[in-house]
Amino acid sequence: MRKLSPLALVPLLLFPTLGYSENPAPHWVKSAIFYQIYPPSYQDSNGDGIGDIQGVIQRLDYIKSLGVNTLWFNPLFKSEFKDGGYDISDFYQVDPRYGSNSDLVRLIEEAHRRGLRVCLDLVAGHTSDQNAWFRESAEGKDRRYSDYYIWPDRVPDDVKGKQKDQVGGVIGEDSFVKTDAPRAPWYIKNYYASQPALNYGYAHPNPKHAWEQPVNAPGPMAVRREIENIMAFWMDKGVDGFRVDMASSIVKNDPDKKATISVWQDISSWYHTHYPDAVLISEWSNPKESSAAGFNIDFMMHTGKYNFTSLFFNRVGGEFEPTVSYFAKDGKGEIKTWYDLYREQYQATKGKSYISLPTGNHDIQRLNAGDRNSVDQLKVAMTFFLTMPGTPFIYYGDEIGMRFQTGLWNKEGSQGKPTKNRAGSRTPMQWDEGKNAGFSSTDYWNLYLPIDKNPQRPTVATEEKDPKSLLNYTRQLLKLRASSAALSADGEWRLVSSVTQPYPMVYLRSAGNERYLVALNPSDKPVNVSLPAIKISHASRVVGEAEQGELHIQQDKSDLNLAPISALVFKLE
Structure with missing residues (x-):
């Protein structure tokens, strides 16, 4: 062993205790532990190779056994699936591949019966280009939905050659999508060309650009009310909250996010007034900004300035590549980069909102990637995630150590920029040693994505029997966390x-x-x-x-x- 290296008292002055005062989130959020489900990959109940709502219902007892108490689903709404369900064509309808609205209501009821809450993914910044709102908007300026979208008549000289800055809210030339619509020759997208941006207005509209409306113009205000209608529609069916996709992207040309924060303050004030027991979670990756906007939880993960990439990977997109990171076994990493960012956010949000350090999600590499692949390594990482303050989010399959799969093809937009292989984290849940690891009864080639072919792949059934498995270790940590005020979201x-x-x-x-x-x-x-x-x-x-x-x-x-x-x-x- 290396020689003992005593720590001076000085570092303790530099790293003060970070504690919470009373947090305004609903009481249940203070002990919430989330489990994220990517719907097409969790459990197929009808043999078509794609996961569905009935499949999740069949697995609710397992989910409950983990020690989690809240589910978050990636989008379940009707979609063209050019971006994994994030291109929504009807916000008020469950996509038929997953079931019906009645199926979702039954899922909520069955989850509640087991003491589990249910949160949905709200894509607030854009729709599918096949959405009826967009099709009507494309026809002209005198329709109900005409100003739900942004329709430039040209690409202005001041954006030519510039790339879109999603984090800073700056519109670049790549934001303009050419179209033959009667309305105008261009529209503004939010991510893919098939995802036209909803019109929340511009923070600093250019009077020379007629399409740049202020945030309080009738069109942007109508969009706000539509988002509230969507939230109310599902809340009234028993949903317990929403995670808002790309929450910081809504207002255009808003580099300091003041206008975006103001818009969300308007929406969140309405939401918390009408649904005081509901949670609002943002994909903002800047908790002090999202907290000011009225969100209860925000992620610190792989995007933006405030991230944990130095802990787990220095390269997010593409196939796994060996990198210097703290949780790599070569011991060449560092924690200062992450700590400085985390401390800033933690001190700014304590008593106001919670930070989440998720084990993974549908957009980033799984914990089990490259040479971070042993059970012991994954246990060390899971210990970190489940003993930190704030709100834990466990991505489905991480509790058994599912492997990030390389070499997969583009599936429903999984190979977007800057991420080249999101499909590697979206493969089917591995339940047992049966056909397709218990995910589906279909033939292998009909699966949504391929099952891990490694004969040593982890499964729930195998790990249930092993007291030293990652699955049972995760349960142990969650049981300890649930029993302890010190290890809770509010603990110092x-x-x-x-x-x-x-x-x-x-x-x-x-x-x-x-x-x-x-x-x-x-x-x-x-x-x-x-x-x-x-x-x-x-x-x-x-x-x-x-x-x-x-x-x-x-x-x-x-x-x-x-x-x-x-x-x-x-x-x-």
């Missing part, structure tokens, strides 16, 4: 290791007199560290094995030894 958090000695990462969770010490060593080398500023009289190991490390308590300091690729959680007295 303090980094007690130093960013200058990144391995191990050690942090303290506390609430009142309850304290837990979490120690992570994702590297393949043993590490040692001295913790002089934590008063400990007794420590009980509650997560991890004895061979993974020891905490030696002394009068003036405590020494922590961690074996390679280890995670330990101690309850302190």
Whole structure:
């Protein structure tokens, strides 16, 4: 083992305790643990090779057994599926591939009966180009939906050669889509050309550009009310909340996001007034901005300035490539980049909203990717995700360590820019050793995406029987979290290791007199560290094995030894 490297008291002054005051989110959100389901890949009940709502209903008891309490579904609405369901042609209708509106209501009822809540994905910034609103808008200026979209009469000189900046809200030449519609020769897209942007207006409309309407113009105001109608339609059917896709993208030419925040304040005020027990989650990746906009939860993940890419991958798009990251076993990573970003956001949002560090999602590589592929490695990463403050989100299959698959083809827009292989994280759930891993009774070639062909692929059935499996480890962590105020979303958090000695990462969770010490060593080398500023009289190991490390308590300091690729959680007295 490496020589002990004592930590000075100074770093503890640099890394203060980060705690919460009373958060305005609905009470249940404070203990929410989300499970994300990509609908076509979870469970096929009718043998057509595509997952559906009835399939999810069949698996609700399993989902409940994990220790999660809230489901988030990627879009279930009627779609042309040019972007995995994010190109919606009818917001008020479940797509037939998944079932009917009645099926979704039954799913909500069955979930509620088991103590599970249900959240849907709201695509607020754009629709499909096959949406009836868009088709009518394309016909002329005197229709009901004419100003639901943005129709330039030209590509202005000041945007030619510029690329769209989605994060900064700047419209570039690539935002203009050529069309032969009677209305105008161009429309503004939001992502793919098949996804015309809804018109929430421009933060700073150019008077020379007739299509740039202010945010309070009749068209943009009508779009706001339509979004509220969609939310009300599904909330009144029992839904418990929404995750809003690309929430920061709605107002155009809004680099400081002030106009976007103002629009969402209007919508969220209506929403929280009419549905005070509902949650509103944003894909904004800037929690202090989304919190000001009225969202209860925001993600810190792989996009924008505030991200965790240095922890898990420095390259997001494309096939997995070896990179320097903290949770790689070569031990060459660092935590300062992530910590500085996280600390800024955490301090800005405590008592106001929650930050989520998701295990993964439908747009990024799974945890099990490249040489981060052993159960022990995945346990270290899962320990991090499920013992941090804020709101945990577990992406389906991560609880069993499903593998990010390389070499897949473009499936329903999965190979978009900048991400080249989103399909690798969207493959069917692996249930058992039966046909198609229990996902579907269809022939292999009819599957939505291929099942992992590795004969050692993880399955729920196999891991259920193994007390040391990742599945049962995840359950253990969630059970511990649910029993502890210190490990909850509101528990205080303090980094007690130093960013200058990144391995191990050690942090303290506390609430009142309850304290837990979490120690992570994702590297393949043993590490040692001295913790002089934590008063400990007794420590009980509650997560991890004895061979993974020891905490030696002394009068003036405590020494922590961690074996390679280890995670330990101690309850302190």
